[in-house]
Amino acid sequence: MQTQIITWDTSEGYKPDELEKAADILKSGGLVAFPTETVYGLGCSGFDEDAAKKVYEAKGRPSDNPLILHIADREMLDDIAVEVSDAAKKLMDTFWPGPMTLVFLKNDKVPSTVTGGLNTVAVRMPAHAGALDLIRAAGMPIAAPSANRSGRPSPTEAAHVIEDLDTHVDMIIDGGSVGIGYESTILDMTALRPVILRPGFITAQMIEDVIGGAGDDGIPEYSSVSGDQSPKAPGMKYRHYAPEAELTVVRGDDSQVCSKINELVRQFPSDKTGILTCDERIDLYDYGVVLSIGSEKDNTLGQSMYGALRKFDSLGVTRIYAETFFGTEHEDALMNRLMKAAGGQVIDLEDYDKLIFVCKENVTISPMAEWIMRSIVMDRSIEICSRGLVVLFSEPINQKVINVLSAHSVPCEELSSRLLRDEDIDEHTLVITMAFTEKVKLIENYKLKEHVYTLKEFVGLEDDVYDPYGGDDAAYENLYTELKDLLYKLKKRLGWQ
Numbered sequence: 001m002q003t004q005i006i007t008w009d010t011s012e013g014y015k016p017d018e019l020e021k022a023a024d025i026l027k028s029g030g031l032v033a034f035p036t037e038t039v040y041g042l043g044c045s046g047f048d049e050d051a052a053k054k055v056y057e058a059k060g061r062p063s064d065n066p067l068i069l070h071i072a073d074r075e076m077l078d079d080i081a082v083e084v085s086d087a088a089k090k091l092m093d094t095f096w097p098g099p100m101t102l103v104f105l106k107n108d109k110v111p112s113t114v115t116g117g118l119n120t121v122a123v124r125m126p127a128h129a130g131a132l133d134l135i136r137a138a139g140m141p142i143a144a145p146s147a148n149r150s151g152r153p154s155p156t157e158a159a160h161v162i163e164d165l166d167t168h169v170d171m172i173i174d175g176g177s178v179g180i181g182y183e184s185t186i187l188d189m190t191a192l193r194p195v196i197l198r199p200g201f202i203t204a205q206m207i208e209d210v211i212g213g214a215g216d217d218g219i220p221e222y223s224s225v226s227g228d229q230s231p232k233a234p235g236m237k238y239r240h241y242a243p244e245a246e247l248t249v250v251r252g253d254d255s256q257v258c259s260k261i262n263e264l265v266r267q268f269p270s271d272k273t274g275i276l277t278c279d280e281r282i283d284l285y286d287y288g289v290v291l292s293i294g295s296e297k298d299n300t301l302g303q304s305m306y307g308a309l310r311k312f313d314s315l316g317v318t319r320i321y322a323e324t325f326f327g328t329e330h331e332d333a334l335m336n337r338l339m340k341a342a343g344g345q346v347i348d349l350e351d352y353d354k355l356i357f358v359c360k361e362n363v364t365i366s367p368m369a370e371w372i373m374r375s376i377v378m379d380r381s382i383e384i385c386s387r388g389l390v391v392l393f394s395e396p397i398n399q400k401v402i403n404v405l406s407a408h409s410v411p412c413e414e415l416s417s418r419l420l421r422d423e424d425i426d427e428h429t430l431v432i433t434m435a436f437t438e439k440v441k442l443i444e445n446y447k448l449k450e451h452v453y454t455l456k457e458f459v460g461l462e463d464d465v466y467d468p469y470g471g472d473d474a475a476y477e478n479l480y481t482e483l484k485d486l487l488y489k490l491k492k493r494l495g496w497q
Helices: 018-027 049-059 074-079 086-095 129-138 158-165 204-211 254-265 279-284 305-314 331-341 365-376 399-407 436-445 473-494
Strands: 004-009 032-034 041-045 068-070 100-106 120-124 171-174 185-188 195-198 246-251 273-277 289-292 319-322 346-348 354-359 383-388 429-433 452-454
Touching (some): 004 018, 018 041, 032 129, 032 158, 041 068, 041 129, 158 305, 246 254, 246 331, 254 273, 254 319, 273 279, 273 305, 279 289, 289 305, 305 331, 346 473, 354 436, 365 383, 429 436, 436 452
Parallel strands (some): 004 171, 100 185, 246 319, 246 346, 273 289, 273 319, 354 383, 429 452
Antiparallel strands (some): 100 120, 185 195
16 A cells, blocks of 8 residues: 655645545554644544445454544534433633543444444544644544554654555654644543543543542542453553563652663673663663653653663664652653553662552452562562451361462461551552452542552563462462462562562
8 A cells, every 4th residue: 555645734734635545544444643732643433334344454454453543523423422420521621622532332333443443533633734624624533543553653743654654544644743642631420430541641630629529538530451351442441552672660759760770781791781761761771771851940851661662672672660659640641651652661769668459358369469579579568468458257278279289389378368557558559469350449438549550561471360269279379370470479579579
């Protein structure tokens, strides 16, 4: 396929007849990549099932990862969504056009291909004149994920789109560099209360200022789903935004992080090792390829993040160490993207003094994890224990668990299940759940905002830990094998000897 390239700029807009060409491609079932204020999108007709399939094919995107419908006016919403609440209308009044995507129950007119097979649809109105003109000229909503190969860093300039999708799409609109540099906030409006599915430029506090916090806990955030669930929005399930180089996030306070990165990079050749920092700290590094994601002071942090990740690849860097960017208004969005790009690979400089494994009833998976971890961490004065979320009365630990541990010479005691209580957790406690639903309950019921992860998430993997409930001895042996491997990975990530 020969890809046409046209231009749009802030002073002149589109050249004569080129906007019409782009609109005609969309009307005829073709693909057009176009700039928005967040990242470049890969657009097709929002009502054309075959065109949506072309988007998935061009990107190499999993078919259960939904697309976002882009509209140019509120009237277009009538053909897309049902049950638009008063809270949603307030958010649209405040943040549209802008980097906010709202999830509604879908109208039957929207094909399931666009929504990843779900009965919900994600919609936003971009704050980009060129994007709005294109949608109006097409006369229909445009379904558009980011215009990159699936899993790669999102494109923030046309050159990135060309690099990934040239010859795979009909047209690319070159609108220069985008303004924000990372994707929109996604808010689920179909739940009992609004839930942030993907953090972005519009923060939870900004949302709460408009519609309230829906209770003392504020607006909750769920950032991923397990392997057997379909994501309601992009970025929830699969690894995203990743460079070809191996990316590791180093987490801790600024001085600790800087010192650790300077130590780590010197183990490798300077021209093959990258450091991701910000304008204010870039002079603290004098080894390796050092790139900035923007300025904290000028509120451009994140604007250059995807471009920097792509530049590392173009320079042949094979290993990248990234700072953490906490203490800023948009830290949730930036760290969400970085953690996805790293596949959860983190060096955690946090000084934990307690590790709690949590599962539903604390009779099978979490106690097995506790005793395996005790057996492999021998030289640290850290408390390791396990607890349950639903323990109505104390029960003995599953006998099959005890049998498997004994067969592998893992010391254990025949303990009873224990309920997780608020007093079990302090600021130096790392809480590890076995399943995503358990993590969600911890966030909701124990008001935890940090230091809580699923075990697989913590070590950079997807899905829940295998549950052997109802299985034979071999099933419990499989659980032991999986947990042992994951716990050694956990130990390595924490830097424990």
